[in-house]
Every structure is written in structure tokens, then in C-alpha cells.
Amino acid sequence: MARPDILNPLFASVSTVKGVGPQLSKLMATFFGAPENQDAILLDVLMHMPSGIIDRRQQPGVQFAQPGTVSTFLLHIDRHIPPPRSNNRLPYRIEAHDESGEIAISYFAGRASWLEKTLPVGEKRYVSGLVTFYHGIPQLNHPDYIVAEDKFDELPLVEPVYPLTQGLTSKKLQLATQHALAKLPIVPEWIAQSRLEANGWPSFNKAMRDTHDPQTPADAKIEGAARARLAYDEYFAGQLTLQLVRATMTRESGVKRVLTGDISKKVIAALPFELTNGQNQAVADIEDDLRSNRKMARLVQGDVGSGKTVVALLAMAAMAEAGHQSALMAPTEILATQHFATIASIGEKAGLKVALLTGKMPAGERRSIQTQIETGEIDIVVGTHALFQSSVVFKSLGLTVVDEQHRFGVHQRLALSEKGRKTELLVMTATPIPRTLVLTHFGDMDVSLLKEKPAGRQPIDTAILSAGEYDRVIARLKAKVDEGAQAFWVCPLVEESENLDLVSAEDRHKALRQVFGDRVGLVHGRMKADEKQLVMEQFQRNELSILVATTVIEVGVDVPNATIMIIEHAERFGLSQLHQLRGRVGRGDQRSACLLLHGDKLTEMAQARLKTIRSTEDGFEIAEKDLELRGQGDLLGTRQSGMPGFRIAIPDFHKDLLELAHDDAVHLLEQNPGLQGSEGEAARTLLYLFRKDLAIPLIRAG
Incomplete structure (x- = not known):
């Protein structure tokens, strides 16, 4: 279905505005994030919200x-x-x-x-x-x-104030905004009349006019009716898109799997610990999904060290009982290798054949494993995204497990499920995500939460020290290393920077080698994967006492003997990042410590972050606080990963609207899955306005 004609004027280039020449047009394309080699359009100008009001x-x-x-x-x-x-x-x-x-x-x-x-x-x-x-x-x-x-x-007696960039003046932006408002059509209403009346919301057209051309300061207030209406629209468009993706993933009815429980029982018997309540519940949720006749799309959210891998293994064991293969995909080779080590040692005791497949393997070994995957000899394959190249053919792939999902967007989720037409999808993340963000990014998935840590995990003592206490830290570290302890030492930079007065990983590695000799290793993101792997393995085998690293170790490295985490310039890291890094220790049965070393000048936000980390180990509480302090784009790394950031909604002000939009999107597609009639036409107009037209082809015909 083509874009509704009434919207065409809003898709005109900003260069059609009198006074916007080629230079300014180019600047606006960059500022508004227009696709490469394309101009910004009038719609971009309307979606750029004022940050305040001047009352004249x-x-x-x-x-x-x-x-x-x-x-x-x-x-x-x-x-x-x-x-x-x-x-x-x-x-x-x-x-x-x-x-x-x-x-x-x-x-x-x-x-x-x-x-x-x-x-x-x-x-x-x-x-x-x-x-x-x-x-x-x-x-x-x-x-x-x-x-x-x-x-x-x-x-203008009431004047909106906009975020600007070098070279874009308030006057020029106002000019473009007024031009765009003049082109704004009356669009069909996608919000139910009862919802509009209950909230006192204006129409879309009036909400845009009140925001950009307010007659009183109240018209354009961030917490006012016009802005709330537009924030709801943005959330509703996003939730509708996620529900259409979900419908696509779960549309072809799944297969009712017959689970005997035989292999799962053997896996549980081979575990060196009891499952937590959260793990038992997550496994029960997954088994219910597999027995039903719609495809599974489930997110397992667990804090650092809450035992997600075991949940994934039990899901894969259930799939093997039903006679199908599973694939577990991790974002890095280090993580894939580690998952393989955990899964193979337990899985093989239960009679499961587990293989590792990565891009770095010798060609002969790789071909041999691919053959066994194709003949169905292998039950579980662990690897990186190399698993989803066309050369890898499964005999019968039933389950895809993706680790660290926030690195994969909605489109990759769809592509993963294409490998096996009837594949179930299980996604795991160690980033505790606040509910608002779960809805925003994973509204198309069911969610299981793992809140407790497995038995035997020790609490981690966290202390905050100034970098001036370096000598004291080294003395304490030397005493611990002499007793056989291992430590991570994390720095924010790989090498020295002219602009930032920070100690780099390379400098710190040199300095520590003068004290500890060749028991100090170094890993950072610029090293080749096999070089990193080699150093990590030496550390895992306790051939190194101290591992100096950048945040490449943030996700998933498991060294139970490592009991000390030192984070230098801790004020440079986000809360969730600090929490992930701290979670690298405290994995064995010994008491662990985390030292946060900070520079001299701490901002209020940095102080708040460090205090939060010291006061709690609850990842969900930390994530909520991080959302409050930093905003949602940073939290999931979404600024880089092309996930939805918001142009209108401000999560702090509008978070209750997200739940509303989610429920309304679910309800609309239950009642009208093909988005037919005038109601459907209005919803499609909304998707085009909020640039979600990628979802249009997913609408079920009839």
C-alpha cells in the first residue's frame, strides 16, 4: 500500500522552504538524521520538538x-x-x-x-x-x-525554543516550522474517541499547532495535553510495529512439540546446583510455549550471574526431546566459546551432542561440523552470527537462542527465524531492562525474569576511592595476588588520548608489569579476536594474575577464581556498564571486591552513579536509576544500534503512556488484524507519519 496522498506535502524537502539554501538544507539533513544522500523533509521539522518556551x-x-x-x-x-x-x-x-x-x-x-x-x-x-x-x-x-x-x-508572544546546532539559527528553524505547519493536513483519527475525551487530548493537527505555534505557555508544555497526545502517538506507532513483527513471527502456527522430559531430567541431575525459583518458572514458561501451537518469541531477562545459560540449555534439551536441533548465537567468539564450554560439559552427560562453530575455525573442522549439522547428528550448535550464513544447513532447526539481544534489532530477529520456517525464538539478556524499555524494544516478545542469584554466590564488597590512593590500592592488590587471587583492572581508553586526561589500558598495563612482572595481561577491542582469545584463556587457566582490559570484558567472561575488580576512572562509565563489569567477579564461592577509582572532579551525576553502585547489587534497581540519570538511548547502546530512540516522547514524563499504547496496539490488532476499513486506514497513516512504513508489508492480508 502506497503512502496516503494527504501526507505527500510533509514529505517535501526542506529546500522547498524560502530561505533554506543548499548549505542549510545539508546541515538540516545531518541534524535531523536523514538517510544518506537524502534531504531532511518537512515532517522532520515538525517532529523536532521545542525544549522550552519564552513568554513575551x-x-x-x-x-x-x-x-x-x-x-x-x-x-x-x-x-x-x-x-x-x-x-x-x-x-x-x-x-x-x-x-x-x-x-x-x-x-x-x-x-x-x-x-x-x-x-x-x-x-x-x-x-x-x-x-x-x-x-x-x-x-x-x-x-x-x-x-x-x-x-x-x-x-511571537509565546515562543517555542528548540535544540539547535552550529549554523542553524532559531529564526531559520522557525521559518521552516511555520512552512511545515501550513502544509499539515487534517489526518484521520487513530485514537478512540473515549481515549481522547478521557485524557482531554486535541487532534493530531491541533496538537502539532499547539506545540509549534502556542498561544499560551500551557499549550506547549512538555507535560501538557498536546505534547502528551503526540508522545502517545509515537509510542503507539512503535508498539503497533512491534505487534506486527510479532504477528509475523508467530503467524505461521508453530508446531505443538511433544516433550518427554527425559533429557531435561538428565540435565538437571548433572547440574552442580539447584535451580532457583526464577529458573524453574522460566523453564515452565518455555515448555508451555513449546507445547502450544503458536511460535515462541520469549525474552529471558536476568541479572549478571542469574543463570540464563542453564535456562537456555533446558530449552534446547526440551527441543531435542521433540526431535529437533537448536542453535545458540552469541555476539562474540569469546562468549560463544564460553557458552560452549558450559553447555557441552553438562549437555553431554545428558546424551546431547554439542558443537561449536565460529568463523575462525580451520576449514576442514568447519566442514566436518557443517556436515554433522546437515545430517542431524548434532543436537545443539553454539556460535556467532556465522551460524546464519547460507552455507550452514540444518536438518531440522527447531529453536534459535540469541544471547545479548540488545545488539540485534527487530529486523535481525525476523531474519534469524527464517533459517527454520517453524523455529521458536528465545532471547537472553544480562542487561536488566526497566519495564518501559522492555515494552519499547521487545514489545513483540513475552518476558521471563530471573531475579535471584544461584545459591552459593557471594555478595561483592564495593568501595569508592580517589585515584590519589593508587599506591594503597597496589599494596592491597599485591597482598591478595600473593595469596593466589586474580584481578581485573578496567580502563576506559585503549591508548593515550590528547583530549582526555585519563590513564589508558596500555599505560596501566606497562605500569602494573613493573610491579607484577609477566603475570599481567592486556585485552582491548582493537586486538584481533584470536589474540584476545589467547590472553583470556591464559587468564582463565590462572597463568596471569591480573588482566588489564577495556570494556570488552563487560559481557559474559567467566573466571570463577577472579575475585577483584578495579575500575579506573569509574566516573566515565554508565551505571549499567559498571554493574556489568562488577558482575565479572563474585562468580565462585569466595568473597569478592570491586574498587571504583575516580578522578578529582566529580560531577553530581557521576557521584550519584557511584553511590548507587555502592549501595545495591540489584540490577533492575540500577537499570531504573540509570534510565532516570541517563535516558534510554544510552542504556541499551541504542544510539549506535539503530533501535528506536524517541523524538517526541520523554520517558520520564510519558512513561505511563507507553503501557497504554502497548495495550491499545495489542487490542487493535486482535480486533482488526488486517487493519481494514477507516480504522485501519487511520492506523496506516500513523505508521507513515512516524516513519514505521517498514511494518506496512507485515500487515496480514484480509
């Missing part, structure tokens, strides 16, 4: 002007006083008055010809700006607006 309605009269307020005056212009030629650092001053008193208008480096024309002596002008005082006389420095007495209606 106050006209107090000069005598009653208050310093620090924005005010508007009708002034009689008395005289111009240019600065002396010998001192151009002085401002160009203009004296003016109204019936109540005198005021000065000043411009630094002001052009005399322009000022004489704009503020002619003997005439009246409306002048609006920020009031200051100098030697007891009220001043307007570089006022924002000057209009003739008969042009008062051209002065």
Missing part, C-alpha cells in the same frame, strides 16, 4: 521592569550613541523611554546603518528581550524582537 506576554512598563525577566515594551526611540572609534569594545547604545521611565538598548559590534533603520529616532517600536540593570538603569542587550507599532501581531 509581560508588558510591565519600563519603571516596573524586573531584572532577569523577558519583557516587551512599546518604546519611543530618543537617540543613538555609537561607541568612540578609539574604543570599539564599548557597546552601541540607544536611549529610549515609555510613559513610565527610561531604558537603554545596547549592541556590541552593532552596525550603525542597520540600527538606525531598525530603531529610527523619533519613532515608536515594540522591543522584546531579557531585562538587565546597569548603574540602576534598565537595559535590553541585543533584544530578540523589534517590530513597528502597527506590526505587533508579528511578534
Whole structure:
């Protein structure tokens, strides 16, 4: 279905606006994130929300002007006083008055010809700006607006303020915004009348006008009705898209799997620990999904060390009972190798054949494994995304397990399921994600939570120290290493930077080698995968006592003997990152410690982060706090991964609207799966407006 014709004017290039030349057009394309080699469009301008409001309605009269307020005056212009030629650092001053008193208008480096024309002596002008005082006389420095007495209606009394970029002025953006508003059509309503009335929301068209051309400050307030309406629309478009993806994944009815429980029982018997309540519940959820006749799409969310891999293994064991293969995909070779080690040692005791397949394997070994996958000899394959190349053919793939899902977007989820037409999908993440973000990014999936840690896990003692205590830290570390302990030492940079006064991993590695000799290893993201692998293995075998690293070790490295985590410049890391890094220790039965070393100048936000980490080990609590402190894009690394960031909704203000939008999207597609009739036409218009048209082909015909 093509884009509705009524929307075409909004898809016109910003270069159609008078006054937006090629240079500004290019700048706006970058600023609004237009696709490569394409212009920004008028819709981008409308979706760029004001960050605040300037209220110019106050006209107090000069005598009653208050310093620090924005005010508007009708002034009689008395005289111009240019600065002396010998001192151009002085401002160009203009004296003016109204019936109540005198005021000065000043411009630094002001052009005399322009000022004489704009503020002619003997005439009246409306002048609006920020009031200051100098030697007891009220001043307007570089006022924002000057209009003739008969042009008062051209002065925006309530003016939205927008985030800008170098070279894009407020005036130019206002120009483009007014042009876009003039092209804004009346669109069909996609929100139920009852919902609109209950919330006191305006139509989409009025909400846009109130936001960009407000008559009162209340019209455009972030917490006001217009902005709430638009935030709901943005959430609703996103949730509708996720529900359409879900419908596509679960549409072909799944297969009712017959599970005997034989292999799962053997796996549980081979485990060196009891399953937690959370693990038991997650396994029960998965088995219910597999026995039903719709395809599984489930997210298992667990904190660091909550035992997700075991849940995945039991899901794969259940699939083997039903006579099908499983594939577990990890984001890195290190993680894939580690999962393989865990799964193979337990799985083989239960009679499961487990293989590892990565891009770095010798060709002969790789071919041999591929043959066994094709003949069905192998029950479980663990690997990186190399598993989904066309050369890998499964005899009967029944289950795909993806680890660290936030690295994969919605489209990859669909592609993964294509390998086996009837494949079930299980996704695991060690990033505890607040509920608002689960809905935003995984609204198309059911969720199981693992809240407890397996028995025997020791709490981690966390301390905050200034980098000035380095010598004390080294002395304590030496004592511990002499007793046989192993430690991670994490730095934010790989190598020295001219711009940042931080210790790099390479420098720290050199410094520690002077104290600990060749018992110190180094890994960072610029090393080749096999070099990293080699150092990690040496550390795992306890051939190295200290591993200096960047955040490449954030996810999934398992060294039970490592009991010390030192994070240098901890103030440079996000909360969730600090939590992930700390989770690399405390994996054995010994008590562990985490030291957060910080630089001298700590911002308030950095202090809040470090205190939060020290006060709790609950990843979900930390994630909520991180969301509050940093915003949702950073939390999931979504700024880089092409996941949905928001242009209108602000999660702090609008989080209750997300649940509403989720429920409404589910309800709409249950009632009208093909989005037929006028209701369907309105919903499709919404998807085009919020650039979610990739979801349109997923709408079920009829």
C-alpha cells in the first residue's frame, strides 16, 4: 500500500522552504538524521520538538521592569550613541523611554546603518528581550524582537525554543516550522474517541499547532495535553510495529512439540546446583510455549550471574526431546566459546551432542561440523552470527537462542527465524531492562525474569576511592595476588588520548608489569579476536594474575577464581556498564571486591552513579536509576544500534503512556488484524507519519 496522498506535502524537502539554501538544507539533513544522500523533509521539522518556551506576554512598563525577566515594551526611540572609534569594545547604545521611565538598548559590534533603520529616532517600536540593570538603569542587550507599532501581531508572544546546532539559527528553524505547519493536513483519527475525551487530548493537527505555534505557555508544555497526545502517538506507532513483527513471527502456527522430559531430567541431575525459583518458572514458561501451537518469541531477562545459560540449555534439551536441533548465537567468539564450554560439559552427560562453530575455525573442522549439522547428528550448535550464513544447513532447526539481544534489532530477529520456517525464538539478556524499555524494544516478545542469584554466590564488597590512593590500592592488590587471587583492572581508553586526561589500558598495563612482572595481561577491542582469545584463556587457566582490559570484558567472561575488580576512572562509565563489569567477579564461592577509582572532579551525576553502585547489587534497581540519570538511548547502546530512540516522547514524563499504547496496539490488532476499513486506514497513516512504513508489508492480508 502506497503512502496516503494527504501526507505527500510533509514529505517535501526542506529546500522547498524560502530561505533554506543548499548549505542549510545539508546541515538540516545531518541534524535531523536523514538517510544518506537524502534531504531532511518537512515532517522532520515538525517532529523536532521545542525544549522550552519564552513568554513575551509581560508588558510591565519600563519603571516596573524586573531584572532577569523577558519583557516587551512599546518604546519611543530618543537617540543613538555609537561607541568612540578609539574604543570599539564599548557597546552601541540607544536611549529610549515609555510613559513610565527610561531604558537603554545596547549592541556590541552593532552596525550603525542597520540600527538606525531598525530603531529610527523619533519613532515608536515594540522591543522584546531579557531585562538587565546597569548603574540602576534598565537595559535590553541585543533584544530578540523589534517590530513597528502597527506590526505587533508579528511578534511571537509565546515562543517555542528548540535544540539547535552550529549554523542553524532559531529564526531559520522557525521559518521552516511555520512552512511545515501550513502544509499539515487534517489526518484521520487513530485514537478512540473515549481515549481522547478521557485524557482531554486535541487532534493530531491541533496538537502539532499547539506545540509549534502556542498561544499560551500551557499549550506547549512538555507535560501538557498536546505534547502528551503526540508522545502517545509515537509510542503507539512503535508498539503497533512491534505487534506486527510479532504477528509475523508467530503467524505461521508453530508446531505443538511433544516433550518427554527425559533429557531435561538428565540435565538437571548433572547440574552442580539447584535451580532457583526464577529458573524453574522460566523453564515452565518455555515448555508451555513449546507445547502450544503458536511460535515462541520469549525474552529471558536476568541479572549478571542469574543463570540464563542453564535456562537456555533446558530449552534446547526440551527441543531435542521433540526431535529437533537448536542453535545458540552469541555476539562474540569469546562468549560463544564460553557458552560452549558450559553447555557441552553438562549437555553431554545428558546424551546431547554439542558443537561449536565460529568463523575462525580451520576449514576442514568447519566442514566436518557443517556436515554433522546437515545430517542431524548434532543436537545443539553454539556460535556467532556465522551460524546464519547460507552455507550452514540444518536438518531440522527447531529453536534459535540469541544471547545479548540488545545488539540485534527487530529486523535481525525476523531474519534469524527464517533459517527454520517453524523455529521458536528465545532471547537472553544480562542487561536488566526497566519495564518501559522492555515494552519499547521487545514489545513483540513475552518476558521471563530471573531475579535471584544461584545459591552459593557471594555478595561483592564495593568501595569508592580517589585515584590519589593508587599506591594503597597496589599494596592491597599485591597482598591478595600473593595469596593466589586474580584481578581485573578496567580502563576506559585503549591508548593515550590528547583530549582526555585519563590513564589508558596500555599505560596501566606497562605500569602494573613493573610491579607484577609477566603475570599481567592486556585485552582491548582493537586486538584481533584470536589474540584476545589467547590472553583470556591464559587468564582463565590462572597463568596471569591480573588482566588489564577495556570494556570488552563487560559481557559474559567467566573466571570463577577472579575475585577483584578495579575500575579506573569509574566516573566515565554508565551505571549499567559498571554493574556489568562488577558482575565479572563474585562468580565462585569466595568473597569478592570491586574498587571504583575516580578522578578529582566529580560531577553530581557521576557521584550519584557511584553511590548507587555502592549501595545495591540489584540490577533492575540500577537499570531504573540509570534510565532516570541517563535516558534510554544510552542504556541499551541504542544510539549506535539503530533501535528506536524517541523524538517526541520523554520517558520520564510519558512513561505511563507507553503501557497504554502497548495495550491499545495489542487490542487493535486482535480486533482488526488486517487493519481494514477507516480504522485501519487511520492506523496506516500513523505508521507513515512516524516513519514505521517498514511494518506496512507485515500487515496480514484480509
